[in-house]
Amino acid sequence: MFSTSIGRKIVMAVTGCCMLLFAIVHLLGNSSIFAGAVGLNSYAQHLHSLPLPIIMAFRAVMLGLFLVHVLYGIQLTIENRTATPTSYAVKVSRKTTFASENMIWTGLLLGAFIVYHLLHFTFRVTPGLTLVNDAAGHFNVFAMVASSFSSFAGAGLYAAAMVVLFLHLYHGIQSFFQTMGWNCDCIQPKITTAGMLVALVLLLGYVSIPLSIFFGILKG
Ligand code: HEM
Incomplete structure (x- = not known):
């Protein structure tokens, strides 16, 4: 659809931002679990009582955002790897982190x-x-x-996935500002810190659910 790689990057930034908003709202909803069985079940009951066309339209939009983000992510990674072969005589050094180097892998795992x-x-x-x-x-x-997170495997899988989410968002949030051109050298460190904090809050918020259940802190 988008023939230039900057066009595809902007689409990735916007779809990623929409999914980040979903992740924030989903965590707020899920935190009703800390009000026990009544809290989570009434929240779920409220969601399920929404009109079916609204639920289906929301799911279709989310699926579209997800597919476009994944497909453009794969395409951009292939383009970048073909454009920058490792056999250059002079290696240009860019500031990279584990998270920025592994966006494709954390994205695919997610x-x-x-x-x-x-x-x-x-x-x-x-x-x-x-x-x-x-x-x-x-x-x-x-x-x-609760039954899913009562086993080590169940809680551990979700906790590991949330670490992957953290790594993806840690780089993804600052990359969003860079792609949109909403950064400069003076505010770059602040954007990096703010992105890391948002990713950290999501990690701690999400991971607290399986861990609280596994360690018996949260009971119905
Ligand atoms: C500890 C972490 C998480 C827990 C406990 C959790 C819990 C749940 C539950 C209970 C549902 C089903 C709700 C219902 O139908 O009643 C659900 C649906 C969903 N979750 Fe999560 N979730 C977690 C993390 C995530 C993450 C990180 C994402 C992605 C950003 C995510 C994306 C979704 C999506 C897309 C749905 C389907 C929404 C729909 O029905 O249309 N979840 N989650």
Whole structure:
């Protein structure tokens, strides 16, 4: 669709920003779990009671954003690797970090996690799930989440995925400002710090859920 690589970078920046907003809102919603089974189940009940066309339109938009972001990410990585062969006589040194060097891998791992996460909690087709109703006869989301994170494997997988999310966002947020041209040398360190803090808040917020359940801090 976009023939120039800057066009594709801008699309990646905008789609990435929309998904970051979703990640922030999703974490705020998920934090209702700290109000126990009643908190999370009433939040889930509220979401499920939204009109179906709104839910489906939201899912279609999210899927579109996700697919465009992944496909352009793969395309840009291939372009960059073909454009900068490692056999240059003079190696130009750019300021890189582990996160910036591995965006494609953290992105692909995150994509794989999101597919698993949807099969797990949205489509509920992964093995060993606790699928029961609560006292009011509504699906008990809390029981499903709590039983999933009561095992080391379940909690550990989500905690590891959130570290990957942190690495991806740590570089992704500052890269967004760079692509949009909303940076300069004077504010670059502030943007880097702010991006790191946002990524860290999301890491700690998300990781606190599986860990609180695994260590028995959070009970229904
Ligand atoms: C500890 C971490 C997380 C927990 C406990 C969690 C929990 C959940 C739950 C319970 C649902 C199903 C809600 C329902 O249908 O009632 C859900 C759906 C979803 N989650 Fe997460 N989530 C986590 C992390 C993430 C992350 C990092 C992302 C990606 C940024 C993400 C993306 C989604 C998406 C796209 C859906 C589907 C929304 C829909 O139904 O349309 N989740 N999550």
